[in-house]
Amino acid sequence: MNKAIIAASALTMLTTGFVATTAFAGAESKCKACHTFEQGGKHKTGPNLFGVMGSKAGSTDFKKYGKSLKAGGWVWDDENMKAWVCDSKKAIKALTGDDHAKTKMGKQKKCGEKADAIVAFLNTLK
Numbered sequence: 588m589n590k591a592i593i594a595a596s597a598l599t600m601l602t603t604g605f606v607a608t609t610a611f612a613g614a615e616s617k618c619k620a621c622h623t624f625e626q627g628g629k630h631k632t633g634p635n636l637f638g639v640m641g642s643k644a645g646s647t648d649f650k651k652y653g654k655s656l657k658a659g660g661w662v663w664d665d666e667n668m669k670a671w672v673c674d675s676k677k678a679i680k681a682l683t684g685d686d687h688a689k690t691k692m693g694k695q696k697k698c699g700e701k702a703d704a705i706v707a708f709l710n711t712l713k
């Protein structure tokens with residue numbers, strides 16, 4: 588490999604990393620309006636999200652859960668979290684198996700690769 592090719596591939600790697608990071612930076616700032624991510628962080632409009640992956644839905648000491656999330660019963664994993672950040676209003680129905688289930692969290696429209704980036708980030712919070 589000559590130097591130009593090495594430089595070009597290094598640049599590609601850098602750019603890819605950059606895109607992945609910025610894709611989440613936008614998404615994260617949106618969540619931050621209502622959530623904190625650090626251990627012991629306080630609840631805001633929504634519950635603190637430290638350690639949320641692998642935990643039972645609605646299981647923090649946040650006082651303002653809606654009925655459906657509070658009744659929970661599912662454990663947050665990559666798949667259901669992706670569905671949640673894309674469309675929580677739809678996901679709550681699928682997760683509870685109740686067509687009338689509601690959540691207080693609005694649809695975030697973070698779907699596809701944005702959802703992947705958010706889930707990857709949430710998985711680091713432990």
Ligand code: HEC
Nearest residue numbers: 617618621632633634644645646652653656690691692695
């Ligand atoms: C406008 C405020 C708001 C924004 C923005 C928001 N959320 Fe929420 N979130 C809430 C509220 C309120 C709840 C509780 C919903 C309920 O009880 O029905 C919640 C609940 C959650 C839960 C369930 C936690 C648990 O304890 O089971 C997760 C996970 C979550 N949000 C992730 C996110 C992520 C990731 C983002 C960014 C893409 C985000 N939220 C953006 C308000 C928000």
